[in-house]
Amino acid sequence: MKKIFPFFKSKGPRTQEDLIRRKTIGSFLLFFLLIALAIFGWMQLRVATPGRLSDGVQKPLRKVLDVNEKIFNRNFSTQHLSKTYPVSAADKKVRVNGDVGMSDDFDPASWKLQLVKASGDTLLLTLDDLKKLPKTEIVFDFKCIEGWSQITHWGGVRFQDFVKAYHLEKEASMKYIGMHTPDEEYYVGIDMPSALHPQTLLCYEMNGKPLPLNQGQPLRMIIPVKYGIKSLKRIGTLFFSESRPPDYWFERGYDYYAGL
């Protein structure tokens, strides 16, 4: 140390003042070094060139978000329900947010749900087919990733009931479901435990009436254990997958899981 830094070399007996000066300078040097390191680390993290990004967000951040998913998934239980409210608490004026995938050239009357059981094995279902299944209603606080929330009233068939009715147990043993709008402009992926959560609906009613066009008529997702970005409106195709299906907002830097 003394050889490298003659500065630290003391001549003769050290005075108390030398000691104080030495300690102070040493501490501050370390302090400034750490500040410099922190700034350097921060700037490295901030670099947003394509090679440093993973789906719109810096790779280290994406890694932690995926770890967060694992951590909070351990706590995930179908016993943990979103709080529900009486029908009277539901807002009559339901907020409309986002119209991606809601192109004008759409005819709800000729709509059919394409249920892809396996490649080459697609089932076409009408709304009447779904209405024959047991209906479940839910009034809950719909939460948008933007931060607002609204108590709203929805009705439809629980996804788990749908799986039972159409004997999709084998498909539902896969890790994800994927959905996209008929025009394929908007698409989401949802982990299977969340899809099979007892409050997750394939929804065709709002406030006791058929869904309006801007709320995803004829069929939309309502999944209270996720932010609204996962409650895809106007489901065109539904499929199953072992790997993460493409997800519109994930590709734009959001958390894939988006679980509540």
Next chain:
Amino acid sequence: MKTIIKKHPLAVRWFHWINFPVLAIMIWSGLLIYWANDVYRIGFGSTTLLKFFPDSFYKALNIPFRLAEGMAYHFVFMWLFAINGILYVLFTLISGQWRYLFPDRRSFQEAWLVILHDLHIRRSAPPQLKYNGAQKITYTAIILMGLGSLLSGLAIYKPAQLNWLCSLMGGYTVARVIHFVLTIGYCLFFVVHILQVIRAGWNNFSSMVTGFEVADTPKQPAASAVNQEPPII
């Protein structure tokens, strides 16, 4: 004769200086998130006295349209904020440092005298050990605020899976307000803290880096009380 008076243990200095940038990042990323639904204001009826936040404020800080980025940073740095805070609390409890920090019955009256002194209304400051009454109350309150931020943050983050916590925090909407108000609290704390550090002078600031203060005169009773603290480094 100059003497070294040990003041802040090494661990406390690390916790303090780690917390500063981490909390700054949490507040900044929180702002990126809040912008997407910036509904809070101070006012009555339809009259708004203060909007959180004015557009000029957002513009100056380049806040708009960065929600995804804000969430990513927030949910990464939350771990550092939480772990650093928990380690700090554990350290103060185990080391016995909490005795200097936790207010007692006298602290509240003392804090009042300190405020009067700081506002130049009262000439003499009350005698103090390491921290005066006002500091004890503030430094304890800021830890409780940190706990409040963690709990209200978790309630907002996982309102379904941790619905008991969300209810405990008064529901989703209330938890969001708590989370926001506490953050404003940190900003106010920061302003006062900086002013007080400037007022207290170099020796005090330097001790947060070096761990010690330098005394010029023979030890005073108050100083020696500080010196009796076992060195924890």
